[in-house]
Amino acid sequence: MKADRRKAMVWAYVFLVIFAAFFLTPPLYMLITSLKTNAEISAAVSPWWIFHPTLDNYIELLTASTYLTFFRNSALVSLLVVLITMAVSIPAAFALSRMRFWGSATLATGVFLTYLVPETLLFIPLFKTFVAVTDVTGIELINRWWVLVLLYPTLTVPFCTWIMIGYFASIPKELDEAALIDGAGYLQILTKIFMPVALPGIIAATIFAFTVSWAQFLYPLAFTTSIDQLVLPVGIITTLIRGDVFTWAQIMTGALLGAAPPLVIYAFLMDYYIAGLTAGATKG
Amino acid sequence: MAQVTLRRLMKKYDDTFAVRGIDLDIADKEFVVLVGPSGCGKSTTLRMIAGLEDVSEGEVLIGGEEVTDVPPKDRNIAMVFQNYALYPHMSVYENMSFGLRLKKFPRQEIARRVENAARILGISELLERKPRQLSGGQRQRVAMGRAIVRDPKVFLFDEPLSNLDAKLRVQMRTEIKKVHQKVRTTTVYVTHDQVEAMTLADRVVVMNGGLIEQIGTPAELYHSPATGFVAGFIGSPAMNLMACALEEAAGGLRLRLADVLAFPVPAERTARYRPHVGKAELLFGLRPEHIADARGPLEPNRHAFEIPVEVAEPMGMETLVYFPVQDFQVCARVSSAAGAAAGARLKLAADLNHMHLIDARSGRVL
Numbered sequence: 001m002k003a004d005r006r007k008a009m010v011w012a013y014v015f016l017v018i019f020a021a022f023f024l025t026p027p028l029y030m031l032i033t034s035l036k037t038n039a040e041i042s043a044a045v046s047p048w049w050i051f052h053p054t055l056d057n058y059i060e061l062l063t064a065s066t067y068l069t070f071f072r073n074s075a076l077v078s079l080l081v082v083l084i085t086m087a088v089s090i091p092a093a094f095a096l097s098r099m100r101f102w103g104s105a106t107l108a109t110g111v112f113l114t115y116l117v118p119e120t121l122l123f124i125p126l127f128k129t130f131v132a133v134t135d136v137t138g139i140e141l142i143n144r145w146w147v148l149v150l151l152y153p154t155l156t157v158p159f160c161t162w163i164m165i166g167y168f169a170s171i172p173k174e175l176d177e178a179a180l181i182d183g184a185g186y187l188q189i190l191t192k193i194f195m196p197v198a199l200p201g202i203i204a205a206t207i208f209a210f211t212v213s214w215a216q217f218l219y220p221l222a223f224t225t226s227i228d229q230l231v232l233p234v235g236i237i238t239t240l241i242r243g244d245v246f247t248w249a250q251i252m253t254g255a256l257l258g259a260a261p262p263l264v265i266y267a268f269l270m271d272y273y274i275a276g277l278t279a280g281a282t283k284g
Numbered sequence: 285m286a287q288v289t290l291r292r293l294m295k296k297y298d299d300t301f302a303v304r305g306i307d308l309d310i311a312d313k314e315f316v317v318l319v320g321p322s323g324c325g326k327s328t329t330l331r332m333i334a335g336l337e338d339v340s341e342g343e344v345l346i347g348g349e350e351v352t353d354v355p356p357k358d359r360n361i362a363m364v365f366q367n368y369a370l371y372p373h374m375s376v377y378e379n380m381s382f383g384l385r386l387k388k389f390p391r392q393e394i395a396r397r398v399e400n401a402a403r404i405l406g407i408s409e410l411l412e413r414k415p416r417q418l419s420g421g422q423r424q425r426v427a428m429g430r431a432i433v434r435d436p437k438v439f440l441f442d443e444p445l446s447n448l449d450a451k452l453r454v455q456m457r458t459e460i461k462k463v464h465q466k467v468r469t470t471t472v473y474v475t476h477d478q479v480e481a482m483t484l485a486d487r488v489v490v491m492n493g494g495l496i497e498q499i500g501t502p503a504e505l506y507h508s509p510a511t512g513f514v515a516g517f518i519g520s521p522a523m524n525l526m527a528c529a530l531e532e533a534a535g536g537l538r539l540r541l542a543d544v545l546a547f548p549v550p551a552e553r554t555a556r557y558r559p560h561v562g563k564a565e566l567l568f569g570l571r572p573e574h575i576a577d578a579r580g581p582l583e584p585n586r587h588a589f590e591i592p593v594e595v596a597e598p599m600g601m602e603t604l605v606y607f608p609v610q611d612f613q614v615c616a617r618v619s620s621a622a623g624a625a626a627g628a629r630l631k632l633a634a635d636l637n638h639m640h641l642i643d644a645r646s647g648r649v650l
Contacts, residue, residue, distance in 0.1 A: 175371065177356075177369065179382070180357060196373040197372055
């Protein structure tokens, strides 16, 4: 029994190490490259060793106004998208999971199905729609960073609603019944019972919404063009690839800096994410 | 004043009836237990009183007011759930005060009520704890505390002791009875455990298949069950029910249980039973406690017979003896001094003063 367990542990570690190595090699490569000069990269002596380490790439990017603009745009878009997503998907999930009404089950499935439609299929009709709206109303929707705030929720809301439905479904029904009898209305049940109890789920959804908005590439590529309207992923490739010249050092630095905010957020929210708050609600 | 009245109450799910028409009057301060096997509609009935389940037909009245379509929060009721349903992120104090805080009670009043309820339930020192730090029994007390602080018109209990172990269940049962004696709030209590029903209730409502079989005090149900179902459901071990034939005999009637086993019907019952002579599908019912070891002279209507003991279960004070009569396994409760052992032959006496005759077709006790 004990030998069996040890064997299982050894294999688990073997695969985890392979897994970690596989996924950590690219960031490591980025880090190494970002600390080199473009000259050293062109020389291509050893991709895994730095002979003349330098922070010039970081200084250059962090003092360049364009890069900071991309960063600001990305941050604003992601923050607003997270807020909109939560404001929509939490009440939606609550309604779909608890307030049984005609067609609620079909609607819940429908929400999930919309998530299955890939953005590569959606961006052309969306673009056409936006152009049409601009023609009719005169409100310029193309090449505006804030338009991304309207676009990303089409990706984040369905998925976040779906995971919140799952979380809310795990909350015992007696809990809302007890609250109903205690005199709470549906809004109070949501804010005073469901949201605190489902906090790990809300955090998971927040992380998801943030990651999707931060890393989204296709929509900003299609909908924004001016330098001052770009977000990070598109900004880096449009400004740091000049013609057929790839400034690899800056590209890697920019990508690495761009990956920092999600990392920081993961690190902070992981503990909440893991904590199981429902323990003790009912017979455990 | 908080009597609860149910009038022709029905609950229909799609095409199946969970509750088929319940009429019930519960007096102010009364402790009424709804008991029955699972699926008998007792919980659904309770949930309709609570307002957690829509009423398909009929009316619910609380304190004389019709509340059939009133939402739960406006019925002034409190409910204790089987799985406690404590709010996991709140402390015991916050759990108990949640309802009062929603109703914007003054802070001192909330504190006074919570402390009072905590004292009644002996959980004063647990007020700062979270539910996950409590044992099952403590959680159950908190759930009761949450009901008490509200000072509702009616307490509703939905199988509150089912999740506790046997010892704690007995203890909490006493506790619930004590609390009711202190606060005297009208209580409707649902359980599938007839012992709980008998020990707690002022009146017991036995339900089966969405209908009420019988309403009565525990003693009434035990001594004069109205139906075969109640006869078999109330009492532990259950009443012996076996097929029998009712025959005319010299000077009265005779109950034949087997070719070699027949008892004369007590004289005072012959007139009542005579119309049923020769009827098929009659059941003879006698509780194990009314089949005892035959020692000394037999009082009137006690009849001795000898049986081979199949199984003997010593309980300490007494021994349960099982023996076959035709296809039926019969249980008798004999004194442990009788020395019953499997395989031995034992002389027993059936006390026909306590017998029941049931028409198996209608289920009525005759």
